[in-house]
Amino acid sequence: MAATTVGNDLLDNDLPTAVRLLNSLTEQVASVTSHVRDLIKKVREKAYQTSKVLEKMRPLDQKLKYQIDKLVRTAVTGSLAENDPLHFRPNPQNLVSKLSESENSDEDDNGGNSKGLKDPSASRKYVPPRIAPVHYDGDMTEADRQKEQIDKQKRAALRSSVIQELRQQYSDAPEEIRDRRDFQTERESREELNRYMT
Numbered sequence: 219m220a221a222t223t224v225g226n227d228l229l230d231n232d233l234p235t236a237v238r239l240l241n242s243l244t245e246q247v248a249s250v251t252s253h254v255r256d257l258i259k260k261v262r263e264k265a266y267q268t269s270k271v272l273e274k275m276r277p278l279d280q281k282l283k284y285q286i287d288k289l290v291r292t293a294v295t296g297s298l299a300e301n302d303p304l305h306f307r308p309n310p311q312n313l314v315s316k317l318s319e320s321e322n323s324d325e326d327d328n329g330g331n332s333k334g335l336k337d338p339s340a341s342r343k344y345v346p347p348r349i350a351p352v353h354y355d356g357d358m359t360e361a362d363r364q365k366e367q368i369d370k371q372k373r374a375a376l377r378s379s380v381i382q383e384l385r386q387q388y389s390d391a392p393e394e395i396r397d398r399r400d401f402q403t404e405r406e407s408r409e410e411l412n413r414y415m416t
Contacts, residue, residue, distance in 0.1 A: 260266055292298060298305065355363070375381060386393065 257266075288299075288302070358366070
């Protein structure tokens with residue numbers, strides 16, 4: 219019984235607005251109709267050249283054809299077609315969180331007793347997870363990695379001092395003698411000379 223009274227109240231409140239809008243729409247349609255009739259009368263009296271105008275209207279007519287057909291179909295049937303793209307438009311009511319609505323209704327049911335309690339999820343802010351940096355190996359497979367590791371070991375072995383001495387010993391190339399001193403040994407030798415002289 220209470221639901222029907224609420225429905226009747228809504229109808230009583232909305233009915234004058236709907237009637238006013240319908241009257242306004244009727245007046246606008248009558249105005250447009252009279253304007254179109256005046257234009258048709260002038261065209262029949264050859265006041266306007268219609269050949270160029272019709273050529274300009276064809277692309278416009280093709281662009282608006284879908285919208286006009288849809289509006290006429292909606293006016294005739296009273297509802298949209300099943301495959302109409304407007305059925306797939308976003309619904310803003312789906313953006314409202316259902317969880318927050320149920321929590322709000324629970325708080326209202328409790329009589330506002332939960333004013334002292336704060337929702338821990340509402341006061342916390344989002345902290346993105348920390349991601350540790352990882353070395354990018356590229357698009358190498360396990361076999362490629364093993365081959366590269368073996369190559370590195372071979373190069374390291376060829377650079378070792380034992381291999382270099384064996385190469386120098388059994389090589390036919392002339393032996394290089396370098397007289398190089400580093401900074402530390404030069405300084406020590408100068409200090410020794412200075413000690414002996416003083």
